Amino acid sequence: MIKAIFYSKFDTIEGKDLQYHAKPSMTYILTTYWRTGPKVVHQVPDGAIVPSPTAPSQPPFLTFSDVSFFVIPRQELCGNLLQVCTNGYRILGYPICMKSVRYDRNEFIFNFCIVLAEEDDFSTYKSVVQKVADLMHGLEEQNGFLSRDFSKSGEGKIYSLCEMLMEDLNNYCECMIPIDELNTLNIKLFPIYPSPPAVKAWQVPLFTLRYQAFMDENWDLTMQRIVPHINGVNSVRIISILADTDFSLTCRALRHLLYYGCLFILDIFSFSAIYAPTAQFSPTIGSDEAMQLECARYVNLRFAPHPPTGPPS
Template sequence: MIEGIFFARFLPQEGTKVVHQSPPGCVVPEPNVNKPRLFDFETMAEYIIPRQAFCNRYVTIICPDHKSCILGHPVCIFDEKYERNEFMFNFGLVIGVDVDKTPYEAVVRRLASTFTEMEIQNQFLSLEESESGKGRRSIAALLEIIKEDLNNYNECMIPVDDANTINMKLFPIYTPPPPVKSWHVPIAKMNFSTIIDDTWDLTMVRVIPHIDGIKDVRRIAHDAEISLPLTKLVLQHLLYYSSILMLDLFLFGSIYAPTPTLGDFMADKEGMQDECANYVYINGPRLSNYDLCRLFATLCTGRTLKEWLKLHLDQGLPILNHVDVRRFIQFGVIKGLIYRVHKYAVSSQYLASIVSGQNVAIKGGELLQKYADGMHCFDQITAENNMADHRIMDQLRKFPKGDVEIVYR
């Protein structure tokens, strides 16, 4: 959020001066305005209009109290028509020191370039108070509109005169998403059918109908008849904008374990237990919240989902009659209540060959040797080789006796 915006220029007789500011009194005192200033202008004046070596470039200034940050792009225009043959000015934005500055950089640069062009065209800034400047929209009014529109709508389009318009937009900056793997399962976070139209990318239009929370990336690519790299690119684009999230393959041979966040579920913070019930129940009488907590708490690192189901079935709780287990696990992972425990194969002979730099073929490991370095989980082996868990174990038993260890993490 923009806390303040100002226009400052260098006057040969007075030095650096704030000519306009919004809101009033946010940078320098104004008559009939009694409010605290965002920063001490006298201390920061030499940085707002700096030496020529720092002009015509984007600058950020942290205030000494570490509460505010000033974003500016000081400009110096050289021309004989100006006193001292130069005109220096700066449009600055004041934001909180903890606010992400990246989206505002383009706005500050656009302000500098737009008003530089307007100054070169008709001396819009330097002759503001002269007779030739009358009849135009004032800079003070422009600053107020820019601040309010960017804060409220993240964009502004302001006609200045017959030849110039200020167009700016704040674009959110997202962190790059993690790589999309072929064994990941995308889950939609919105209803794409309500927003998709004819202008969307054709590849994305073919991929989106297959995002159902069940199919993995490899299967989506196959069913949509699109190459796997293109499918990953589409899903990474959706992941970048937080339109989907990625989970692991759901297999009954998988292992899940609780996290410390499970305590929030036990305490029913923000109604998580009812939210879970509405998401996972399929039919029959509703299980008690105690049973829901017990289901999560009995997941552990030494127990597969198949063994977990059998445990509760032996105790008289037929989970499959009441709960969609896949959605139950998805809910726990999405909320951070549980995490997936992956299985990795580690071959001591293969690791030794990697360390020595020799590509030694291990007897019996022709098919899975490249996966036996402890860096490839069983989900990857399943997706890339169409092998179930028991077939993977059968292949690993073909390695020399005692060579392969299974690591859970």
Template sequence: MKKSILQKVAVVKVPLRCIFLCEFHPIAGPKITCQIPDNYISKEIFDAVSVYIIPKAQLQRSILTVTLLGWKILGFPIRIDNKKYARNAFHFNLCFVCDAWARSAQYEPVVRKLSDHLVALEVEKQFLSKPQVHKTSLSTMLKQVMEDLNTYKICTLTEGPTTIHLKVVKLSKEPIPVQDYQVPIFIEDQQGFSEEQWDLTTNQVLPYIDGVNHVARIAAEADVENNLVKACVQNLQKISI
């Protein structure tokens, strides 16, 4: 996209202060492997939150937010299972950092989408687990993401044959009302969902969102109270699922 077009997009009101990637090293434990700007998050701050940044298995692929010492850290921890890794798994978390007072929900879909992109690159060519080969490419990528999202609210990344588009969507002050007759449709691939990332009600409702059933029918077939289904659909809409 041309710069002249990008400049017409409004500036983000809640800027990203830092983006960092951390991983669980089989010997050293949790550590930051790349961050933009360099050394923005100190080792002392990271050590204080690392147990939350690289969490237990049940919190994998869930949006996590930690607020500490003036910063809000937003992440989406990932575990890739494969025998080629030490301990048969590779753990990483891509994190966005904002001011502690800032509202960060608008970045959640971006963190999720960019994390899934990094998973694909790791599976394809060990983009993350071989930093000596790809560190420069990763640093360049994260720098572009931070600069473009802060300036234009959108970012286009190309790595080899793969291109992804990231966009910070303005959050509505009030949730959009959901009506009984409306038919919810997924815009994200359901194959990437896992039960651990949803609450019990959402897990009960998801199988009945098929692009055909309206809200009232979903409530009846899932045996869930109508108002709870509406709240569930509002939450999914809010995080651009």
């Protein structure tokens, strides 16, 4: 979750000038002219980065002077994803350095940064800061969108952009924000799942949902052939034999379903093994009739949509 967004710039008079930011894990844009010192111009929520007279009760999340060197770095570090952790927060940024005679000292550095709680997963936000930086770079080249903005604190297009970006990503995990007649900021946060484990021949896959609800005729042919044989009884090797599919392709298709949480893997049932309930049986299955019926549907073949069949002899 984003804590705040702010935009900062470095002026040849004001210094590193933090210009816009917005609240709930932290996101910010910063732009730089070479002036004399850091200065926060806009912040959302107000007072999240530096103390503000309009929000005296809002303590800053961090000390901006401690991280300003990383937020607006030297030119050699521009064009790279940067992150720094301080005071329990993680700052992600992608600084851009633009050179032109129209700027003071012939250069303009800006950076759009996202600040999250340090322990939060930040992998999905890496592409966000880069995409926003690239968009702002294009807008600045077209019409000086950043360098010509002299709005007061809490006003203007950049402030509104930061505010809407933070609210939409926190509430909906996506945003579509019009910038002008030709440009729109489109961002969607996609979850990143861990790589599924390798599938072994003796393991037994079991669906966590009814595959008929999402199966499509455009599916991979191997997937279409193996799915009807996944019933919680057949092992991976038997499924491959029954579906008449290559074993390696069968394993790959099952890993694909594992990746999206459509099934999980069980150990094969062995008649030589000894099975016994654990101490959790009584307070869970033993006292929950609905769960007992659900378990019956898994273990009683009469309830199975496709009775299991063994490999051809």
